[in-house]
Amino acid sequence: LEGVFIVEEVDPVLERDVLAVLGEHNLDCPVYGKFDGTFPMVHEYNGDIVKESFNKVICDLKDDEEFLEEYKSEYGNDFDGDLIEIIEKMEFSDGLNELIDNIPTRAPTLCAGCSHRSAYFAAVKAYQELGYDKSDMIFASDIGCYTLGISPPYETADYLLAMGSSVGDGCGFSIATNQHVMSFIGDSTFFHSGLSPLVNAVHNKNKFVLTILDNRITAMTGGQPNPGIPVDGMGDEAPAISIEDIVEAIGVKFMKIVNPHNIKKTVDIYKEALEYDGVAVVIARYPCTLIKGQKKKAPMVIKDNCVKCLTCVKTLACPAISYLNDKVVVDEALCKSCTVCIQVCPNKAIGVKKGD
Numbered sequence: 001l002e003g004v005f006i007v008e009e010v011d012p013v014l015e016r017d018v019l020a021v022l023g024e025h026n027l028d029c030p031v032y033g034k035f036d037g038t039f040p041m042v043h044e045y046n047g048d049i050v051k052e053s054f055n056k057v058i059c060d061l062k063d064d065e066e067f068l069e070e071y072k073s074e075y076g077n078d079f080d081g082d083l084i085e086i087i088e089k090m091e092f093s094d095g096l097n098e099l100i101d102n103i104p105t106r107a108p109t110l111c112a113g114c115s116h117r118s119a120y121f122a123a124v125k126a127y128q129e130l131g132y133d134k135s136d137m138i139f140a141s142d143i144g145c146y147t148l149g150i151s152p153p154y155e156t157a158d159y160l161l162a163m164g165s166s167v168g169d170g171c172g173f174s175i176a177t178n179q180h181v182m183s184f185i186g187d188s189t190f191f192h193s194g195l196s197p198l199v200n201a202v203h204n205k206n207k208f209v210l211t212i213l214d215n216r217i218t219a220m221t222g223g224q225p226n227p228g229i230p231v232d233g234m235g236d237e238a239p240a241i242s243i244e245d246i247v248e249a250i251g252v253k254f255m256k257i258v259n260p261h262n263i264k265k266t267v268d269i270y271k272e273a274l275e276y277d278g279v280a281v282v283i284a285r286y287p288c289t290l291i292k293g294q295k296k297k298a299p300m301v302i303k304d305n306c307v308k309c310l311t312c313v314k315t316l317a318c319p320a321i322s323y324l325n326d327k328v329v330v331d332e333a334l335c336k337s338c339t340v341c342i343q344v345c346p347n348k349a350i351g352v353k354k355g356d
């Protein structure tokens with residue numbers, strides 16, 4: 001091993017671990033990452049930043065006579081500083097090549113059992129059951145895990161402008177177009193910057209559906225509390241601010257609170273909300289699956305009467321359900337027992353695993 005590049009955003013956690021392993025085994029191998037200054041400690045990375053960082057090392061190599069000699073004897077020509085050229089010429093073992101060829105593309109997705117997935121599933125089903133086409137809909141999204149609604153099969157995040165913007169620009173679209181507008185905002189983002197545009201929406205008599213995805217945490221940034229829960233940032237007891245009390249106080253006349261894992265109920269509420277002539281607020285409330293201390297319940301199993309219609313795989317897209325080797329399977333370690341797949345399967349072929 002001649003060197004390791006570690007391209008890692010935020011804190012250099014992996015890099016620290018790799019350095020520890022190398023140290024433990026007394027391995028003399030350069031690690032190019034944040035600690036040695038190859039990659040910047042701050043900022044989100046983009047192609048230019050990564051390329052520039054790689055170039056710092058490549059430029060060093062161009063002055064490294066030993067490396068140049070080795071390169072020439074190996075490849076028969078001079079090194080021109082092109083990293084891609086090096087990578088293309090690298091020889092991997094057959095096993096690694098096979099692995100590389102078979103790595104499936106994996107789009108970022110919501111966690112197994114995530115209540116946002118259930119809310120999106122229900123929202124899509126509701127507009128479809130009302131006979132609306134996708135082109136009749138505008139989905140305004142906001143900043144949080146739920147922006148992942150952008151991906152198929154949901155496609156419930158058409159755009160995202162800024163923190164809290166889903167409420168204000170949702171109102172704008174409801175005036176400027178004759179499409180149905182559904183805005184989605186998380187509980188933390190609602191407290192941060194969703195309140196004032198909701199005041200304006202009521203005052204301006206806008207017609208749109210706002211879902212407050214209340215998963216009782218600030219999930220995307222690592223699980224910080226928000227004003228809706230009775231604990232402050234230091235872990236001390238604090239007054240919880242009620243989202244429903246705020247929504248009611250603002251003057252919203254249509255407000256429903258639902259556990260989005262109850263698909264039928266959520267679909268019915270969305271259908272009512274989409275037909276309501278005014279501001280309709282749905283509070284989709286269920287705790288994030290990553291909140292610590294939740295008891296692991298029995299996972300799901302696919303029963304023998306599965307006809308492999310793939311409705312569960314294609315329309316729900318829970319990462320715990322896969323189609324592998326001509327079989328639909330549930331990954332028990334990932335399954336969070338939300339039971340949504342049971343409600344989605346048209347053949348009653350998913351059940352709770354018994355006997356564990």
Ligand code: SF4
Nearest residue numbers: 306307309310312345
């Ligand atoms: S939806 Fe039901 S029947 Fe269809 S593939 Fe999934 S488990 Fe099988």
Ligand code: SF4
Nearest residue numbers: 318335336338339341
């Ligand atoms: S119960 Fe079904 S939908 Fe929920 S996490 Fe498990 S496999 Fe996924």
